[in-house]
Amino acid sequence: DADVTQTPRNRITKTGKRIMLECSQTKGHDRMYWYRQDPGLGLRLIYYSFDVKDINKGEISDGYSVSRQAQAKFSLSLESAIPNQTALYFCATSAPLGTGSYEQYFGPGTRLTVT
Amino acid sequence: QKEVEQDPGPLSVPEGAIVSLNCTYSNSAFQYFMWYRQYSRKGPELLMYTYSSGNKEDGRFTAQVDKSSKYISLFIRDSQPSDSATYLCAISREAAGNKLTFGGGTRVLVKP
Numbered sequence: 057d058a059d060v061t062q063t064p065r066n067r068i069t070k071t072g073k074r075i076m077l078e079c080s081q082t083k084g085h086d087r088m089y090w091y092r093q094d095p096g097l098g099l100r101l102i103y104y105s106f107d108v109k110d111i112n113k114g115e116i117s118d119g120y121s122v123s124r125q126a127q128a129k130f131s132l133s134l135e136s137a138i139p140n141q142t143a144l145y146f147c148a149t150s151a152p153l154g155t156g157s158y159e160q161y162f163g164p165g166t167r168l169t170v171t
Numbered sequence: 172q173k174e175v176e177q178d179p180g181p182l183s184v185p186e187g188a189i190v191s192l193n194c195t196y197s198n199s200a201f202q203y204f205m206w207y208r209q210y211s212r213k214g215p216e217l218l219m220y221t222y223s224s225g226n227k228e229d230g231r232f233t234a235q236v237d238k239s240s241k242y243i244s245l246f247i248r249d250s251q252p253s254d255s256a257t258y259l260c261a262i263s264r265e266a267a268g269n270k271l272t273f274g275g276g277t278r279v280l281v282k283p
Contacts, residue, residue, distance in 0.1 A: 099271075114270075160271065162214030
């Protein structure tokens with residue numbers, strides 16, 4: 057089974073709708089991230105969380121909110137979706153400082169289309 | 172100006188050729204450098220990690236960092252069709268690689 061899972065994998069929604077993307081991980085990591093990927097722009101950080109009670113805005117948080125329900129679960133919400141939020145969304149996890157691990161582990165992505 | 176610039180490609184090479192990928196960055200506060208590989212319809216996977224100027228080799232892959240020029244490179248020797256993917260450079264101010272800043276990615280196609 058995959059270490060980082062995302063649901064749904066694909067979603068088409070209409071402008072103004074609220075939508076939630078979910079991420080679960082079995083790696084036991086405390087750090088989790090949400091990115092969006094647009095062609096030519098690489099991945100841009102939306103929100104990150106270093107533990108259940110620590111949530112921080114990233115580079116492009118406007119229009120998004122997150123919830124860290126448990127160490128293993130981190131959800132991204134679009135309160136009122138707009139077409140320029142059409143993108144590929146990735147969740148990632150990483151081990152804490154001091155472990156000697158620097159890799160971020162990514163989920164398979166959610167392709168979101170807002171019409 | 173973006174913090175990290177990367178040529179989007181696509182870069183098409185014949186099998187066996189050397190692939191050369193580059194990124195430039197603008198802020199000397201970035202001290203840790205990574206290359207991620209992303210296959211179509213998949214999440215990125217870490218390929219190389221380095222934090223010092225110079226070269227680091229791992230099999231057919233060599234990562235090169237020039238901090239004085241704020242320039243990083245990835246070389247793939249003896250390229251294979253299985254190397255066809257998008258390659259993303261990523262930089263960080265922190266050793267743990269958190270809060271990464273990514274380049275836009277270069278799409279590479281290795282033709283048999």
